[in-house]
Amino acid sequence: MPAESKIRTDEELLAAHIDGDQKAFPALMERYKDNLLHFLIRFVGKRAAAEDVFQEAFLQVHISAETFDLSRRFKPWLFTIAANKGRDWHRKHSKRTMMSLSQDVGGEGEGARFVDLLEGDQEMPEANLLETEQANQVREAVDALPSHLREILLLSYFQQMSYVQISESLQIPLGTVKSRLHSAVAAFSNAWKSAQPQEQE
Amino acid sequence: MTDHGEHLNLCKADADMLDRLVTVGFEIDQLQGLTEEEQQRATSILKTVGLLEHYPVENASDALIDVTLARIDQYEDKQRARMHIQTADVQATSSGFAFRMPDLISIACMILIAASVVIWLGRTTRAQSLSMQCANNMAAVGMGLANYANDHNGAMPTTAVAGLSGLFGGATPERLDPTPLLGEYCENHHLNCPGHSSEGASGFSYQTQQKEIWDALKRHRRVFVVLSDTNPILDAVLSGKSHNPMTTSRNHEGHGQNQLLDDGSTISLTGPPILGGDRIWVLDGGNHGIDIFLTH
Numbered sequence: 339m340p341a342e343s344k345i346r347t348d349e350e351l352l353a354a355h356i357d358g359d360q361k362a363f364p365a366l367m368e369r370y371k372d373n374l375l376h377f378l379i380r381f382v383g384k385r386a387a388a389e390d391v392f393q394e395a396f397l398q399v400h401i402s403a404e405t406f407d408l409s410r411r412f413k414p415w416l417f418t419i420a421a422n423k424g425r426d427w428h429r430k431h432s433k434r435t436m437m438s439l440s441q442d443v444g445g446e447g448e449g450a451r452f453v454d455l456l457e458g459d460q461e462m463p464e465a466n467l468l469e470t471e472q473a474n475q476v477r478e479a480v481d482a483l484p485s486h487l488r489e490i491l492l493l494s495y496f497q498q499m500s501y502v503q504i505s506e507s508l509q510i511p512l513g514t515v516k517s518r519l520h521s522a523v524a525a526f527s528n529a530w531k532s533a534q535p536q537e538q539e
Numbered sequence: 540m541t542d543h544g545e546h547l548n549l550c551k552a553d554a555d556m557l558d559r560l561v562t563v564g565f566e567i568d569q570l571q572g573l574t575e576e577e578q579q580r581a582t583s584i585l586k587t588v589g590l591l592e593h594y595p596v597e598n599a600s601d602a603l604i605d606v607t608l609a610r611i612d613q614y615e616d617k618q619r620a621r622m623h624i625q626t627a628d629v630q631a632t633s634s635g636f637a638f639r640m641p642d643l644i645s646i647a648c649m650i651l652i653a654a655s656v657v658i659w660l661g662r663t664t665r666a667q668s669l670s671m672q673c674a675n676n677m678a679a680v681g682m683g684l685a686n687y688a689n690d691h692n693g694a695m696p697t698t699a700v701a702g703l704s705g706l707f708g709g710a711t712p713e714r715l716d717p718t719p720l721l722g723e724y725c726e727n728h729h730l731n732c733p734g735h736s737s738e739g740a741s742g743f744s745y746q747t748q749q750k751e752i753w754d755a756l757k758r759h760r761r762v763f764v765v766l767s768d769t770n771p772i773l774d775a776v777l778s779g780k781s782h783n784p785m786t787t788s789r790n791h792e793g794h795g796q797n798q799l800l801d802d803g804s805t806i807s808l809t810g811p812p813i814l815g816g817d818r819i820w821v822l823d824g825g826n827h828g829i830d831i832f833l834t835h
Contacts, residue, residue, distance in 0.1 A: 371599040520553075525547045
């Protein structure tokens, strides 16, 4: 394979951008535009807001590019910046969440209710309804999660970030990351089940 | 749907299995030696979190990268302007020798001159910053319009403008209507100019044409103005004041105006005439068959 046709890594593109290569940054954005926008739409719940946050995130990447350690991976850094910007957006547009999960759920404290996913196996959406009603139910269930639970759920599932990566990125203790993900899955499962039509006896 | 006052958590077996799934990136095949019960539990967790895949999302439009790059350029411009001020500031305050009366007078003069330069630069920079924010808002509306048109077979959101039929040969003209964009396609604050004067005008004005002209605009493939800073002529006419067709919008203290073009780009003009000799605000009876007339 000729050397010039070699696909540059994210980190090489960022290094080229720092060195003044004007094509490098658009190439980096092109590479992540759908993935990052999908993450942000799920995180902030609105396309227009997600596009705003997308712009802010890449502006921040541009501003902080020279401080980035190029021996580290670019993608977790990008999603960390995007998550931070998304959290700022939530803070500015804060409203009461549908569930009382706005406080950290420390685990097995008094008053906690435990969900066993095996016992209440989830009903999958029927194929012919996926695009409409049930997709909206999934959206409602996700949107009902407090932002601090939602971001960890999305980062771990869609970006496949480990607990350690999330902990370092969001600068919160490892145990908190774990307990938040447990709570997020339990709350999401609960919201999804509640949204399903009750079977007639 | 709500969980009033209760903390939700997973049972220990689910929590442990979820931890294991996270370590393998939710690739269940990577988990070795699972018992049948563990296999069922892992599958059940995956089914739950897998529902997230059904969250409705759309791919990014091509305009998103252009708008982001424009925003970065604006940031860089702003930074350069700031550097300019800081340099002037440092020059104005640097000193370090014994003073005599003539020196003091000279320094005082220099400080006065430098201060006036800094104040002027500060005002200019603030005006530039507000103008950039205004252009950013327009670009966001432009992207919202593109996305709206994409979702509605190319149709733009328009509404009839009553009371202007006399200017349009008896036909009721239509103007762009931003209302259907709100929420899904753009935010409320995008529809405002942050650089408006204290006198009032803060919103934007929208392209207004007969239906046939709208079609002609698209057919001619000619770049045209979609929205602009508030139309000053309309303000004057409505308040019964005399008006000059060369007036600039009041949105930026009378110093020029921004326009969003139909290709999604924004331009900043110091006067009302645009490409092709048309004017933004009024029907000028030009030879092009397409005039620009923006209402708000």
